[in-house]
Amino acid sequence: MAPTCTEPHPDRELSSCPLTPPSTASTPRPIVVSGPSGAGKSTLLKRLFDAYPDRFGFSVSHTTRSPRAGEQDGKDYIFVTREAFQKLIDENGFIEHAQFGSNLYGTSVQAVKNVAEKGRTCILDIEMEGVKQVKKTDLNARYLFLQPPSVEILEKRLRGRGTDKEEAILQRLAQAEKEIEFSKTPGVHDQIIVNDDLEKAWQEFKAFCVSDGQ
Numbered sequence: 697m698a699p700t701c702t703e704p705h706p707d708r709e710l711s712s713c714p715l716t717p718p719s720t721a722s723t724p725r726p727i728v729v730s731g732p733s734g735a736g737k738s739t740l741l742k743r744l745f746d747a748y749p750d751r752f753g754f755s756v757s758h759t760t761r762s763p764r765a766g767e768q769d770g771k772d773y774i775f776v777t778r779e780a781f782q783k784l785i786d787e788n789g790f791i792e793h794a795q796f797g798s799n800l801y802g803t804s805v806q807a808v809k810n811v812a813e814k815g816r817t818c819i820l821d822i823e824m825e826g827v828k829q830v831k832k833t834d835l836n837a838r839y840l841f842l843q844p845p846s847v848e849i850l851e852k853r854l855r856g857r858g859t860d861k862e863e864a865i866l867q868r869l870a871q872a873e874k875e876i877e878f879s880k881t882p883g884v885h886d887q888i889i890v891n892d893d894l895e896k897a898w899q900e901f902k903a904f905c906v907s908d909g910q
């Protein structure tokens with residue numbers, strides 16, 4: 697569950713409630729990117745950070761999953777044990793957290809704060825239970841859903857990526873159906889982009905991210 701405001705942890709540097717720095721004119725509204733695993737979130741986010749290195753900042757999540765080849769601790773994720781993850785839950789250190797497959801993932805208060813302090817637009821790449829929790833906070837985010845052209849194409853891309861074992865691929869495909877179903881909830885996302893042609897998706901993705909959402 698998302699932390700409540702009733703018992704702020706003493707180590708938290710934020711003064712009290714709200715849990716997260718409110719978005720003001722000086723701190724742009726965060727962007728929550730969600731969509732099935734394999735939809736192309738990382739691909740488009742990499743393009744965004746390469747194109748605008750000073751404008752956007754990634755909210756580096758905690759996860760209990762093992763690093764993949766090429767993933768860097770502290771950059772792609774903060775890779776932790778279940779015990780360390782649970783400790784941060786107990787300390788009320790997460791804005792949101794959820795289980796995905798057999799692993800835990802969460803956005804820490806500190807992760808969002810680190811980006812806000814630089815005056816950059818914070819980008820969160822999270823699954824749907826996290827989206828629901830963020831919606832209950834005062835983060836005032838904008839929500840973008842990245843949709844695969846079809847579940848069949850998603851499966852091909854997940855297999856083609858070659859990062860996951862068969863069991864993890866099947867879990868991701870089952871979860872994809874739920875993510876797509878949830879995305880049909882009226883008003884839940886500000887924009888849905890179908891990632892069919894990558895160049896077209898990139899243009900739409902970029903346009904959403906650089907617009908201020910006002």
Ligand SMILES: Nc1nc2c(ncn2[C@@H]2O[C@H](COP(=O)(O)OP(=O)(O)O)[C@@H](O)[C@H]2O)c(=O)[nH]1
Pocket residue numbers: 730731732733734738757758761792793794796801802803821822823824825826827
């Ligand atoms: N709720 C939540 N989901 C996250 C977080 N970080 C990553 N995820 C989601 O966890 C799912 C699995 O991520 P990952 O293991 O990196 O696999 P990939 O998305 O297939 O590359 C994806 O849907 C991510 O968006 C987080 O901090 N909170």
Ligand SMILES: Nc1ncnc2c1ncn2[C@@H]1O[C@H](COP(=O)(O)OP(=O)(O)O)[C@@H](O)[C@H]1O
Pocket residue numbers: 731732733734735736737738739740853854856857891892893894895897
């Ligand atoms: N439009 C596209 N057409 C074909 N392949 C794509 C497209 N977008 C992404 N991919 C490929 O699909 C795989 C999954 O993309 P990825 O960005 O890792 O997804 P996610 O971060 O959402 O899990 C990667 O191998 C990526 O290169």
